[in-house]
Amino acid sequence: MDGVLTEAVVGLPDPRLRPYVDRYLGYREYAARPLVRREVAGAFVVLILGWGAPLDVTDPRAAGRGAYGVNAFVAGPFDGYCATRTVGAGAGVQVLLTPPAARRLLGLPLGELANRAVPVDRLGRWLERLRDELAGLADWPGRFARLDAALAGRLALAGPVDRRLLRAWRLLDGSGGGVGVAALADETGWSRRHFAVVFRREFGLLPKTVARLLRFQRAYATLGRELITAPAGGAGQLGAARAGWAELAARCGYYDQSHLIREFREFAGATPAAMAQGSHSSNPR
Structure with missing residues (x-):
């Protein structure tokens, strides 16, 4: 095979971090020839702290939004699919963050990161140091424990997200994108226009776009579960x-x-039927 995931280990963050971080994914992989994956859009931020073979991250809509020759970067949130390309042996940890969590941990409005992949060396020395520390540790439990400590320490120093925006996010996320923008604006006490502007600045995308992405993420996850449980005969018989x-x-x-x-065509670059035949995405389902 041209590309092989040789190791994948899931770690659960410290319970105090669960509102911010769903899970850690430690990985090792080897690609004898260039391996290209399509990564679906999502209302989340991806932090990759890797070492070994670098990757190129490209957005087909605009080359300047990508990052090239990197193994540690922050991506998203993205309202379109992108692609990664790598060759050789690589390893690292993937951390998925909600926009409110990323806003606190990174200390900058996500409007500066939306639809972009940014090397960690542009976002603060603490991420570079953390990547180097993780690479030097001997096992995944030790790496996950170090991540717990680093993220908890960062959160302790970070200022809170505006409580009105945080409530709006929780309502939108909890409903799977089902709460309308007018209702969310009413919760904050702002006009609809002001709410949309502030939401986009702080969390990266307009609330209506986030609602679409949350609905897509649900459908994408459902498709993934049903492919896993599909009867003999393969995905083509789903x-x-x-x-x-x-x-x-x-x-x-x-x-x-x-x-x-x-x-699906807009956010994943393929129809559900095509994806049922085999997806190369490494984003979560």
């Missing part, structure tokens, strides 16, 4: 085994099957 894409669309809050397919 539609026959389930009620089909129209039923998936209805479950996930889309108007119809066409709406679902359009969103």
Whole structure:
């Protein structure tokens, strides 16, 4: 095989960090020839602290948004799919952050990071030092414990996110994108326009776009679970085994099957049926 994930270890953060960090993923991989993956869009921020073979991260909509020859970077949130390319042996830890968590940990408005991949050396020496410390440790439990300590220490020094924005985020996220912008603005006490401007500045994307991404993430995760549990015969028989894409669309809050397919094309670069035949994305399902 051209690309092999030789090791993948999931770590759960300290319980005090769970509101901010869902999980850690430690990985090792080897690619004998250039390995390209498509990474789906998402209303989250990805922190990669890696060592070994570097990657190129590219956004097909604008080359200048990417990062090239890096093994430690921050990406997103993205409202379109992007791609990574690597060759050789690499290792590292992937950390998925909600926008409020990333806003606190990184100490800058996510409007400066939206639809961009940025090497960590542009975001503060603490991330570079942390990457080097992780590379020098002997095992994944030790690396995850060091991540716990570093992130908890950073949060202790960081200022809080505006409580009105945080409540709006929690309502939007908790509803899977089902709460309208007008209702969210009312919760903050701001006008709809002011709310949208501040939300985008602090969390990177407009609230309406985040709502679409949250709905897509639910559909993408559902597709992944159903592929795992699909009966013998493979992903190509998923539609026959389930009620089909129209039923998936209805479950996930889309108007119809066409709406679902359009969103997948925009955010994943492929239709659900094409992805059911085999996805190269490393983003979570």
